[in-house]
Amino acid sequence: MSVKRHEALGLTDTEVIEMFKTMLLARKIDERMWLLNRAGKIPFVISGQGQEAAQVGAAFALDRTKDYIAPYYRDIGVVLTFGMTATELMLSAFAKAEDPNSGGRQMPGHFGQKKNRILTGSSPVATQVPHAVGVALAAKMEKKDFVSFVTLGEGSTNQGDFHEGLNFAGVHQLPVITMVENNRYAISVPYDKQVASSNISIRAKSYGMEGVTVNGNDPLEVYQAVKEARERAIRGDGPSLIEAVTYRLTAHSSDDDDKYRMKEEVAEAKKNDAIVSFKQYLLESGVMTEETLDNLTKEIDTEVNKATDYAEKAPYAKPEDALKFVYEE
Amino acid sequence: MPVMSYIQAVTAALREEMLRDEKVFILGEDVGKKGGVFRATEGLYDEFGEYRVLDTPLSESAIAGVGIGAAMYGMRPVAEMQFADFILPAVNQILSEAARIRYRSNNDWNVPITIRAPYGGGVHGALYHSQSVEAIFANQPGLKIVMPSTPYDVKGLLKSAIRDNDPVLFFEHKRAYRLLKEEVPDEDYTIPIGKADVKREGSDITVITYGLCVHFALQAAEKLAQEGIDVHILDLRTVYPLDQEAIIEAARKTGKVLLITEDNKEGSILSEVAAIIAEHCLFDLDAPIQRLAGPDVPAMPYAPTMEKFFMINPDKCEKAMRDLAEF
Ligand SMILES: Cc1ncc(C[n+]2csc(CCOP(=O)(O)OP(=O)(O)O)c2C)c(N)n1
Ligand SMILES: [Mg+2]
Numbered sequence: 001m002s003v004k005r006h007e008a009l010g011l012t013d014t015e016v017i018e019m020f021k022t023m024l025l026a027r028k029i030d031e032r033m034w035l036l037n038r039a040g041k042i043p044f045v046i047s048g049q050g051q052e053a054a055q056v057g058a059a060f061a062l063d064r065t066k067d068y069i070a071p072y073y074r075d076i077g078v079v080l081t082f083g084m085t086a087t088e089l090m091l092s093a094f095a096k097a098e099d100p101n102s103g104g105r106q107m108p109g110h111f112g113q114k115k116n117r118i119l120t121g122s123s124p125v126a127t128q129v130p131h132a133v134g135v136a137l138a139a140k141m142e143k144k145d146f147v148s149f150v151t152l153g154e155g156s157t158n159q160g161d162f163h164e165g166l167n168f169a170g171v172h173q174l175p176v177i178t179m180v181e182n183n184r185y186a187i188s189v190p191y192d193k194q195v196a197s198s199n200i201s202i203r204a205k206s207y208g209m210e211g212v213t214v215n216g217n218d219p220l221e222v223y224q225a226v227k228e229a230r231e232r233a234i235r236g237d238g239p240s241l242i243e244a245v246t247y248r249l250t251a252h253s254s255d256d257d258d259k260y261r262m263k264e265e266v267a268e269a270k271k272n273d274a275i276v277s278f279k280q281y282l283l284e285s286g287v288m289t290e291e292t293l294d295n296l297t298k299e300i301d302t303e304v305n306k307a308t309d310y311a312e313k314a315p316y317a318k319p320e321d322a323l324k325f326v327y328e329e
Numbered sequence: 330m331p332v333m334s335y336i337q338a339v340t341a342a343l344r345e346e347m348l349r350d351e352k353v354f355i356l357g358e359d360v361g362k363k364g365g366v367f368r369a370t371e372g373l374y375d376e377f378g379e380y381r382v383l384d385t386p387l388s389e390s391a392i393a394g395v396g397i398g399a400a401m402y403g404m405r406p407v408a409e410m411q412f413a414d415f416i417l418p419a420v421n422q423i424l425s426e427a428a429r430i431r432y433r434s435n436n437d438w439n440v441p442i443t444i445r446a447p448y449g450g451g452v453h454g455a456l457y458h459s460q461s462v463e464a465i466f467a468n469q470p471g472l473k474i475v476m477p478s479t480p481y482d483v484k485g486l487l488k489s490a491i492r493d494n495d496p497v498l499f500f501e502h503k504r505a506y507r508l509l510k511e512e513v514p515d516e517d518y519t520i521p522i523g524k525a526d527v528k529r530e531g532s533d534i535t536v537i538t539y540g541l542c543v544h545f546a547l548q549a550a551e552k553l554a555q556e557g558i559d560v561h562i563l564d565l566r567t568v569y570p571l572d573q574e575a576i577i578e579a580a581r582k583t584g585k586v587l588l589i590t591e592d593n594k595e596g597s598i599l600s601e602v603a604a605i606i607a608e609h610c611l612f613d614l615d616a617p618i619q620r621l622a623g624p625d626v627p628a629m630p631y632a633p634t635m636e637k638f639f640m641i642n643p644d645k646c647e648k649a650m651r652d653l654a655e656f
Contacts, residue, residue, distance in 0.1 A: 068402070070398075099435075100437070101434070101435075102433055102434055102435050103435030105432065105433055105435055106433050110433070112433075112434045112437060112438060113437065114434075114437045114438055119398070119401055119438070120401075120430055120433055120434035120437065120438045122425050122426060122429065122433065123425075124421055124425050127394065127421065127422060127425060127426055129394070130390065130391050130393075130394025130395045130397070130398060130422065131394060131395075131397055131398035131401065131426070132398060133391070133394070133395050133398060134394065134395040134396060134397060134398020134399035134400070134401070134402065134406075135398045135399065135401070135402045136398075137383075137395055137398070137399050138398075138399045138402040138403070138404050140380070141354065141380045141381075141404070148398075160390055160418070161390055161391075161394060161421075161422075164386075164388045164390045164391035164394070165391055165394065165395070167386055167388065167391070168385065168386055168388060168391045168395055171386055172383075324436070325431050325432050325435060325436040326431070326432055326470045326471055327431070327471070327473075327495050328431070328439065328493075328494045328495055329436075
């Protein structure tokens with residue numbers, strides 16, 4: 001029998017099942033959040049649906065014990081891989097005091113958790129790019145063997161901070177990996193009205209770094225690209241830009257009507273849903289049985305239910321807590 | 330005690346902090362090999378090497394943003410903006426990021442960065458090399474803004490800024506760089522951020538100001554002393570957040586208050602100082618609060634006639650002070 005794709009990448013069966021499980025957990029949490037939003041229980045959702053393969057594939061290729069990440073708002077799969085729990089994500093969705101991202105101060109999707117080296121993020125897009133470069137600069141100065149990993153959407157690559165950050169990283173050959181999750185829309189504006197270059201990764205050339213475009217619906221392809229980028233960075237060969245081409249399966253957010261895309265286009269994209277295709281791969285290659293899948297799905301359902309219950313019942317911050325932590329106390 | 334200029338005090342503070350803590354590093358445009366366009370980082374590149382005195386690309390948002398990232402990791406960056414006027418491309422990083430990171434992360438992350446920038450006019454710098462930019466940042470909780478007036482204060486306050494666990498904007502008056510000299514101790518000392526300082530005790534009128542204008546006000550006060558007018562001068566030193574207690578005390582002391590800034594008048598730091606006095610000192614005042622400031626034009630022009638018209642100087646201070654004393 002020929003070597004399976006994941007084995008060729010050095011991934012064990014257990015590891016790819018773990019990857020799939022994380023993708024599915026991300027999807028199920030996300031779906032639950034939409035239900036909660038439509039039921040009027042949480043004010044806002046911003047989704048990662050359709051992008052889980054890119055997120056989880058990439059995050060698995062990093063060193064989860066020492067690398068730093070600066071994720072963007074869709075990266076539920078990235079933060080789950082880096083140790084944030086379903087309960088913590090739900091606490092953030094319900095804006096409860098125990099939310100580790102912000103204690104209920106920020107909208108959901110604004111990740112941050114120091115103990116897992118997840119830098120705190122904001123709303124203005126691409127501001128996280130220079131931050132990741134700054135962490136990589138620190139790694140170089142301190143001669144430490146970790147990398148930083150930053151993500152953003154393709155529309156956000158038009159911001160000055162993308163250019164300023166990547167150029168800085170290129171000039172100083174810093175160990176930072178930038179992954180653009182190209183889901184082909186920035187809210188309603190499609191790729192060809194957003195970016196003049198034929199793809200995002202060719203921009204890498206002008207920053208003096210490696211650039212590669214991969215199929216963002218294939219977690220193994222993304223894993224490989226990020227793994228190679230990480231090895232380059234650790235060797236001292238500098239930064240990389242990876243473009244993962246995906247599709248956003250939901251509206252931009254719970255406040256978006258999604259009327260600017262053809263229904264047929266979305267339906268077509270759903271045929272390439274990585275949750276389905278990766279599941280197929282694991283079943284067909286004999287890594288996972290239907291029974292394993294059933295158990296795993298049940299486990300995840302229970303986890304999401306528990307997380308939702310816990311977060312719904314958890315207390316809000318006290319009103320006057322709004323006054324805390326402007327400066328060191 | 331050695332005599333140091335204002336800019337030598339900057340260099341001394343930077344050097345001593347870099348020797349004390351190897352997490353402290355400098356980044357900015359031309360700060361390395363050249364030692365900065367004003368020479369604030371002179372000699373530091375040779376002493377500490379490329380990565381502790383880093384020449385960055387011409388890229389202000391990256392200077393701030395990369396500094397913020399390094400600070401979140403645990404470094405102590407001192408970022409230099411070549412001129413305060415050119416801090417504007419970095420405003421998003423400073424306001425949306427540095428100022429909000431502790432708050433938005435519920436105290437999980439913090440940003441111990443110092444951002445230094447030379448500001449101010451009287452150097453034939455015209456619109457884009459003369460501006461005072463503090464008011465743009467002075468309603469942003471999470472930030473601290475320090476604007477020292479003397480070499481002694483520069484050294485102590487810059488050290489405090491670098492050791493502070495929150496972001497500090499440190500604005501240095503570029504005309505003061507070589508104009509002002511005084512004895513500055515070689516020893517390590519710090520001056521607390523957030524505390525104003527009485528630069529002259531007096532009983533007739535109170536002047537509240539900061540930066541180079543402190544120097545102008547002191548000169549004017551010496552002249553007025555010969556006429557028997559005794560001027561009390563409070564140097565704000567930190568313009569955000571303001572030292573309310575010191576402002577109230579200084580206003581109550583004489584009941585006649587003149588506020589001076591080189592910035593445009595409307596919406597300046599003085600407006601907030603006036604509001605604090607209005608809130609707390611109604612029954613202590615013997616005259617309306619006076620403001621002496623730059624005119625409300627975008628920035629000071631190049632031609633010497635117009636530049637002089639815009640700038641504060643000892644004569645303008647003297648006149649405003651005498652008028653108030655005679656009220
Ligand atoms: C500086 C800034 N401008 C506008 C917005 C509003 N906004 C939020 S997301 C978004 C589109 C981003 O598109 P893209 O970068 O492709 O990421 P995607 O949402 O498609 O994943 C816009 C315009 C913002 N958050 N920040
Ligand atoms: Mg997009």
